[in-house]
Amino acid sequence: MIELKNVTYTYNKNEPSARVALNGVSLTLDDGDFLGLIGHTGSGKSTLTQIIAGLLPPPEGSVSVDGRDYADYKTAARELRKKVGLVFQYPEHQLFEETVYRDIAFGPKNQKLTEDEIDGRVREAARRVNIGGDLLDKSPFDLSGGQKRRVAIAGVVAMKPEVLILDEPTAGLDPEGRDELLSMLEELHGDWCKTVILVSHSMEDIARTVKTAAVMNNGRLVMNGPVEDIFSCGDELRSMGLNTPQISRIVDGLIAAGLPLSRRIFTVGAAADEIEKIVRGGR
Amino acid sequence: MLRDITLGQYYNTSSPLHEMDPRTKIIGVIVYMAVLFMASSLWEYMLAALFTAFLIKISKVPLGFITRGLKPLAVIMCFTLALNLFMTGTGNELFRWWIFRITDDGIVLAVKMAVRLVFLVMGTSLLTLTTSPIALTGGIERLLSPLRRFGVPSHEIAMMMSIALRFIPTLMEETDKIIKAQTSRGADFESGNLIQRVKAMVPILVPLFVGAFRRAEELAMAMECRCYNGGEGRTSLRELKFRRVDAMALTAGILLVSAMTALKLLKNGGLI
Numbered sequence: 199m200i201e202l203k204n205v206t207y208t209y210n211k212n213e214p215s216a217r218v219a220l221n222g223v224s225l226t227l228d229d230g231d232f233l234g235l236i237g238h239t240g241s242g243k244s245t246l247t248q249i250i251a252g253l254l255p256p257p258e259g260s261v262s263v264d265g266r267d268y269a270d271y272k273t274a275a276r277e278l279r280k281k282v283g284l285v286f287q288y289p290e291h292q293l294f295e296e297t298v299y300r301d302i303a304f305g306p307k308n309q310k311l312t313e314d315e316i317d318g319r320v321r322e323a324a325r326r327v328n329i330g331g332d333l334l335d336k337s338p339f340d341l342s343g344g345q346k347r348r349v350a351i352a353g354v355v356a357m358k359p360e361v362l363i364l365d366e367p368t369a370g371l372d373p374e375g376r377d378e379l380l381s382m383l384e385e386l387h388g389d390w391c392k393t394v395i396l397v398s399h400s401m402e403d404i405a406r407t408v409k410t411a412a413v414m415n416n417g418r419l420v421m422n423g424p425v426e427d428i429f430s431c432g433d434e435l436r437s438m439g440l441n442t443p444q445i446s447r448i449v450d451g452l453i454a455a456g457l458p459l460s461r462r463i464f465t466v467g468a469a470a471d472e473i474e475k476i477v478r479g480g481r
Numbered sequence: 482m483l484r485d486i487t488l489g490q491y492y493n494t495s496s497p498l499h500e501m502d503p504r505t506k507i508i509g510v511i512v513y514m515a516v517l518f519m520a521s522s523l524w525e526y527m528l529a530a531l532f533t534a535f536l537i538k539i540s541k542v543p544l545g546f547i548t549r550g551l552k553p554l555a556v557i558m559c560f561t562l563a564l565n566l567f568m569t570g571t572g573n574e575l576f577r578w579w580i581f582r583i584t585d586d587g588i589v590l591a592v593k594m595a596v597r598l599v600f601l602v603m604g605t606s607l608l609t610l611t612t613s614p615i616a617l618t619g620g621i622e623r624l625l626s627p628l629r630r631f632g633v634p635s636h637e638i639a640m641m642m643s644i645a646l647r648f649i650p651t652l653m654e655e656t657d658k659i660i661k662a663q664t665s666r667g668a669d670f671e672s673g674n675l676i677q678r679v680k681a682m683v684p685i686l687v688p689l690f691v692g693a694f695r696r697a698e699e700l701a702m703a704m705e706c707r708c709y710n711g712g713e714g715r716t717s718l719r720e721l722k723f724r725r726v727d728a729m730a731l732t733a734g735i736l737l738v739s740a741m742t743a744l745k746l747l748k749n750g751g752l753i
Contacts, residue, residue, distance in 0.1 A: 213546075253661045284665040291655075292662045294687035304684065308667030339691070353666060 200227040200250060200278070200361065205259035207245055219245040220257065221417040227361065227395070232387050234404040234425065235397040237414030238439040243397050244287075246414065247363045250395070252278030283359030283391075287366045289350035290343065298324075298341070298349050299334040305357040323356035324349075326390065327382060344375045351379075355386065362391040368403055380407050401443040405429065405464040413438070429464050445469050490650070491613050496541040497726050498611040503620025505727040506608055512734050513604050516741050517597055525744050526596060532737055533600050542610050550606045551599060558595055565591035609646075618643035622712075623721060636712025644700070652693065659688050 207220040220242045227233065227250070237243045248254045249261075252275030260267060261274045263281065268274035283305075286292065295301035302323055306316045324334060327348040333341065338349050351367065364383070368376040380403060387394045398404055404411055404425060411428050413421040415438040421428050428435070432442045432450070441447070442464070449463045449472075457476060463469045498506070513532075520529050537547060551558075569587030576583040609617065618639040625635035660670070663684045670681050 248661065251665055253664060279665065279667070282665075284662070286658060286662045286665075289662065291692055292659055292684075292688045294684045294691075304663075304668075305666040308669065357666065 199229055199264055200281075201225075201262040202249070203260045203262075205249060205257050205261070207249060207254065207257040209245075219417055220249070222259070223414075223417075223419045225412065225419060225422070227393060229360075229392045230388065231393045231395075231410065232408050233393075233395045234408035234411035235395055235414065236399075236401070236404060236411055236428075236440060238399070241414040241438075242417040243414050244365060245417075247284060247365055247395065247397060250278065250361070251282045251284040251363060252276065253284065281359060282361040282363060283354040283357050285351050285354050285362070285364040285367060287369060288347075289354075289367075290346035293338040293346060293350055293353075296337060297335050298329065298338050301338050301349060302334075302352045302356050305353055309357060319356045319358065320352075323352040326355060326386060327352040328378065344371060347371065347375075348379075355390065359391055361393040361395070362386065363395040363397070365397045366399065367396070368398065368400065376403070383407060401429070401441060402445075402465075405443045405445075413440070425464065426462050430462065490609065492542045492546060492610040493613075494541050496539060496611065497729075498536070498540040498607065500724070501611075501726045501730055502721055502723055503612050503616040504624055504721060505723070505730050506612055507617075507620050507624060509730055509734055510605055510608050512738065514601060516737055517600055517604070519741050519745070520597070521593075522744065522748050524748070525741060526593070528737075528740055528744060529600055533603055536604065536607055540607055540611050542607070546610065547603050547606060551602055554598070554602055558598055561594050561598060562591045565594050614643055614646040617646070619717060619719070619721060634712075636715065640712075648693075648696070651696070652689065655692055656685065656689055659685050 202223060202225045205220055205223045206218065209215075209217045209219055223242070223246060225246075235243050235246070245254070249257055256271035256275075261271055261278075262268065263274055263277045268277070293301055295304065299320055302320045303316050306319045311319065320334070321331070324331070329345065329348055329352060333345065333349075338346060341349065347367070351364070354362065367383075368379055371379060383394060383396065384407065396403070396408055409425060410423060411421075411425050412419055413428060413435070420438070421431070421434075429442045429446060432446070435441055445466050446464050449459050449461070449469055452473075453459050453461065457473075459469075459472050459476070463472060501509075516532075517529055520526050537544060566583060566587050567581050569584055569590050571584065571586045573585050574582055575585055575588075612620070621642060622635050622639035625633060625638060629635055664670075668681060668684055670678065670685075673681070
């Protein structure tokens with residue numbers, strides 16, 4: 199469990215270019231959570247994830263890990279780095295090894311695991327991100343864009359972090375790659391990594407993948423709760439430069455046109471079921 | 482750590498130095514460097530220090546910003562200091578151990594070299610801190626343009642420089658992100674012996690170079706798409722003009738050189 203209390207973070211402190219990226223954010227991350235983190239560009243999502251992953255200089259406010267309060271963030275950060283694996287945006291830009299196998303093994307090696315354990319981790323991680331065994335000996339630079347992305351994610355997954363954070367993992371992927379990636383996350387959650395945080399711009403991704411979500415705006419955490427509740431506040435989301443999933447907007451239009459649909463429909467599947475019910479019921 | 486590199490960074494504010502024509506500033510820096518190397522006596526160094534302080538004052542760039550640029554140079558500084566300290570053979574011997582001997586001349590020379598280096602870096606970083614990269618390269622291009630006749634590709638040189646300067650912040654941001662990403666994967670850059678530390682740089686350098694090549698390729702493509710084909714027949718949006726500040730800078734430059742020469746003459750004449 200990771201708890202942030204009243205965390206404020208300023209970039210370039212004491213300089214004319216100082217910018218407050220996080221402003222009094224409090225967030226509790228329980229074991230087993232699958233949290234969606236939404237917010238438009240510059241809302242502080244990435245800063246928040248980096249603080250949770252223990253990668254930034256100490257912020258103001260307090261951080262506790264597994265119920266233990268840390269007086270100073272530096273010790274907390276060491277603990278956080280062990281627990282949290284962060285997949286950055288476009289993680290394929292961080293590949294560096296000669297072979298896919300060695301790149302995935304980088305993290306487990308740093309964890310000082312034994313050779314056998316490393317081998318097991320690499321193969322398991324590759325299997326989970328759907329990278330075939332024949333690709334393990336190839337150079338990561340010879341793979342396709344989607345494959346590179348999955349190898350890079352495997353590099354973090356192989357460390358078996360308790361908390362896995364992914365920053366816009368679907369950015370730039372085709373619809374098929376996106377579906378595959380999100381299903382992969384669903385399988386990882388609970389089974390391999392206790393807690394998963396999915397950072398995304400895409401309301402569709404959030405609607406189909408997670409149950410609870412947090413919304414960031416201008417460095418503040420403005421909403422936190424079940425996805426249904428968040429997507430019910432369409433106007434508020436729009437005022438923050440966000441929106442509800444496309445299908446919800448279609449459903450809203452259908453309701454306005456007189457169809458007796460529920461306002462709490464956020465996925466295409468759910469919409470199709472509801473409409474089918476009405477069409478069959480009407481006959 | 483990365484934010485310590487101020488080289489090539491522009492500090493946006495308004496000051497007489499910011500308003501100055503880039504050509505004036507480039508020539509000014511050259512004169513400044515020449516004056517620094519002219520300096521030898523204490524009084525001459527005082528003059529150089531006074532002038533540097535004056536420049537920093539009117540530039541309105543916070544001192545901390547300028548001194549931060551010195552940190553990465555600490556190694557070179559120590560090296561120069563040591564070299565001058567131990568390799569100067571002349572003067573009275575003060576200390577001797579094995580093959581090392583320190584003389585009073587050596588100490589004076591070492592201190593002078595170090596001070597000179599500090600001023601040199603401070604003065605030249607003022608140029609980039611007060612001149613936007615576009616203005617800087619525009620100035621270089623115009624200054625080099627007379628050499629076109631002799632086949633010097635002035636436009637190409639200026640373009641290369643402006644692209645290089647433009648990409649410093651981008652690459653720094655990229656480096657920062659890669660360091661964080663590899664840290665998150667348990668990489669350790671701060672412990673171990675020298676060889677281990679150098680090895681630890683590989684996971685940063687490889688993605689950085691790959692990224693730089695990718696960016697270069699994309700940029701070349703984007704420039705070609707907008708019909709860029711070198712400097713032939715290109716005009717600039719903002720024409721450079723000399724103004725009053727430039728005349729004042731010229732006066733200051735002449736005064737500085739004259740003062741330095743005067744000090745030298747006085748010294749040689751045995752007056753101070």
